[in-house]
Amino acid sequence: MRDLFDTTVQRLFGDLATPELVMALEPGDWPAELWDAIADSGFSVASAPEDAGGAGSDWNDLYVVVRASGRHAVPAPLPEALLANWLLGRAGLDAQSGAVTFAASATLKLDNGTVSGQLDDVPWGRHATHVVALAGRQVVLLRNGDAVSVSLTLNMAGEPRDTLSFAGAEVLASAPLPASLPDDILLLGGAMLRAAQLAGALQAVLDMTVRYAGERSQFGRPISGFQAIQHRLAVLAEHTAAAMVASEAAFAESGETLDRLAIMAAKVTASEAAGIAADTAHAVHGAIGITEEHALHLLTQRLWSWRSEFGSATYWAQAIGRLACAGGAQQYWPTITRDAA
Template structure:
């Protein structure tokens, strides 16, 4: 029910034109209001607190849809931030919330959050500062956009006296949730890119027939489809089970596997589209640019593969296949 309602809002309001407008400075007030006023930011909030009380598993197709529509607002992060504040005495603030899995103190004791997702738009940020969960007011920070065309990512600097509200020692949960969110977004966006590429290959003709009929093109499409399917399965694993926050190893596997697929999926898509694929007028670049950005956001595949590898090495008598089965079974039992 929630998925269908959100899909309709995204179809009606989150158009490619809207995505481009946000990239040019628009705050997409109508889209944000539709999702906020519809109560969709409280999907993980318990029913006793007037929320929907959804499980992570039920939330996965919604986060997948956010990626499939290239949603340019921190809606997924806002949903997760409210869930992370579930046991805190402080009520979640109004406005756009985003998550950051890493922050550090500077020499002048100011706070820096590098490459904050939706840092150009967010009103507040829930950040992990060496295990401590901090709620920060983004209006008090200096924002430096990352310089990538159309990106809503920015590095934020808070002065020493900015303070922030400490919400306890759940900072690592912010990183895990954000990694899982990015994995779902990548999986959803790659599904869209695959669909666009298949449609183009069926419509584009060369030598009297659709280019999708050529064996060389079919081979590339099959590789692309394989990567997209594997990424969706990996991302879904991070949201399996009945836990309120994704577990470390499933989230690590999800972020690593989806990030690994990005270079191959985007390269094949642009190769098959040819020169038209890099034009600003074509919607393909709205997704492939985000895929490359989400690949490195909250840690690339190298960082998360190291987490998984260390966990495997700590169990010297367990084979790799047994390790994966154990993780999967623990999440779906």
């Protein structure tokens, strides 16, 4: 299934999520044709159980889909839809085939089937048809159109990160959050998604930079022949490989619940790599790499944006430190080597 997903999604994004399309979109624009193709492919509901309208795919298989969305700088909430529909399925609710997203930061209050409060930094909030959030320990599905106000915000890459406010809005569906899932499940899941997207973008940046270094000549030979350039490309390759391995491990270790330690490690690794990659890529590309006409900025702007979303490297590094120290000296080694219960 994983190989089929990889082949299909690469073909889909290669045909439709082209750099030309992404550059043609104004910041915050909705790519209707691209999203229709994604919805028709069934990928947006693939994470939900079959009896809830999905494909019952596990995170290990879906890793290649999320990574590809980062590699191609896909300007649509496919990763968000996967997490939203996964959580709906875990709560026993039906999947949403439309443009569904989620809010990791929510201050909602339930009252007899209605909800009031605010959702912050909602990815693609202005365009989504539905939003999944938590009201305490209750999973709720809301209609975007029921928001009394929408505060429009963009991240550095021009992707919507909006604030939605509700006042007595109808809850379309709700169910208790499974006891095995933590209160911050959407924050944790968002970090997992961004780690994989960062890994995909890092791989694309590496490929683009290596190719350019081989094509660009200076002093009669390709700049890839200079030791200083080779050193920087080697460091970029090392950080890209680390992010790829860490993010894939996070998806592989996550199942009915999400693996907290693996996800935290992946987000730290990928976020740290993002800054190094952007710096190296722009240095190697020189002046051409900062022009609007060159596709490099589509990736580096997302690296800069995604590394801080759903917890920065500092945030999750501190969380790893607290987790490693929580059991004291006796549990330190078993914890970090994953032998602890």
